[in-house]
Amino acid sequence: MRNQFNDERLGSDFFSKDVLEVAPALVGKTLIRNFPDGRALKLMITETEAYRGEEDLACHASKGRTKRTEIMYHGGGYIYLYLIYGMYWMLNFVTGGEGNPQAVLIRGLETVYGPGRLTKVLGIDKSFYGENLAESERIYICNNNDPVSYKAGKRVGVEYSSEIWKNKPWRFTIEENKKNI
Numbered sequence: 583m584r585n586q587f588n589d590e591r592l593g594s595d596f597f598s599k600d601v602l603e604v605a606p607a608l609v610g611k612t613l614i615r616n617f618p619d620g621r622a623l624k625l626m627i628t629e630t631e632a633y634r635g636e637e638d639l640a641c642h643a644s645k646g647r648t649k650r651t652e653i654m655y656h657g658g659g660y661i662y663l664y665l666i667y668g669m670y671w672m673l674n675f676v677t678g679g680e681g682n683p684q685a686v687l688i689r690g691l692e693t694v695y696g697p698g699r700l701t702k703v704l705g706i707d708k709s710f711y712g713e714n715l716a717e718s719e720r721i722y723i724c725n726n727n728d729p730v731s732y733k734a735g736k737r738v739g740v741e742y743s744s745e746i747w748k749n750k751p752w753r754f755t756i757e758e759n760k761k762n763i
Contacts, residue, residue: 590725594716597658601677601684604658605632606754608675608686608723610730615704615721623704626726629690631737632752633674635683639747640740643683653712654683661713661721663706670698671706675715675723689738689753731757 592611597604608630615623633641642651642664653660657680663671678684687697694700704721715722734751741748 590727592715592723592725594657594659594714596723597660597675597677597715598679599658599677601632601634601686602752604675604677605630605686605752606732606734608688609732609754609756610726610728612724612726613688613691613704613721614724616719617705625691625694626756627688627690627723628692628756629688629695630754631687631689632750632754633685633687634752635678638743638750640737640743640750641683641685644743647683651683654685655681656712657681658684659715661710661715663708663711665708666698671701671708671710672697673701673704673706673710690755733757 608627611627613625613627635641636643636646638644643654647655650664653662654676656676658677660676662674662676662685665671673688674685675688676685688700689697691700694703710721713721732754735753735755736749736751737753
C-alpha cells in the first residue's frame with residue numbers, strides 16, 4: 583500500500599513475526615502520523631524495546647489476559663497503549679500470532695527522545711488503543727529502505743521483573759552516524 587509520502591507501508595505480515603525479530607527491524611523505519619488538521623509528521627524510529635509474552639515478567643501480559651492487555655492477544659499489527667503516572671501514554675505495537683501476547687514499545691523517534699514525550703508530540707491518546715497499523719489513516723509505519731546499524735542493551739524501568747528479565751538485551755537503539763549506505 584502506498585501513501586502520501588510515497589513509501590512502502592508495512593502490513594500486518596511484518597508485525598505477525600516474533601517480537602525479537604520485529605523490535606530491531608523497526609529501528610530505522612519511518613512512523614507517519616497524519617493529524618485531523620492536515621498536518622503530517624514523518625519521523626524515523628530510533629529506539630524500541632521488546633516485551634515477549636506471559637513468561638516475560640517485564641511484560642504486562644505476564645499477569646495474564648486482562649481488559650488492559652486484551653489487544654496484545656489479537657496478533658500483530660495493532661496498537662497497545664497504556665498510561666503511566668496518570669499523564670503519559672506509552673505507544674506499543676503488538677507483534678506475533680493470535681493468543682501469543684507480545685509488543686514493541688516505541689521509545690524514541692528522530693528528534694524526540696522518551697516514550698512519554700513522543701506520544702505528546704504525536705498527539706496519541708486512548709483513542710488509538712486497538713488501532714490497526716495496516717489500515718489506519720492516522721498512524722502507520724513505512725519501510726524507508728535505508729539500512730541502519732543498531733545496538734542492543736538492557737530494557738529500561740523493569741527492575742521489578744527479576745534478574746533474568748531485567749537484564750535481557752531487548753532494547754534496540756540506532757547507532758548515530760553509522761548508517762550502512
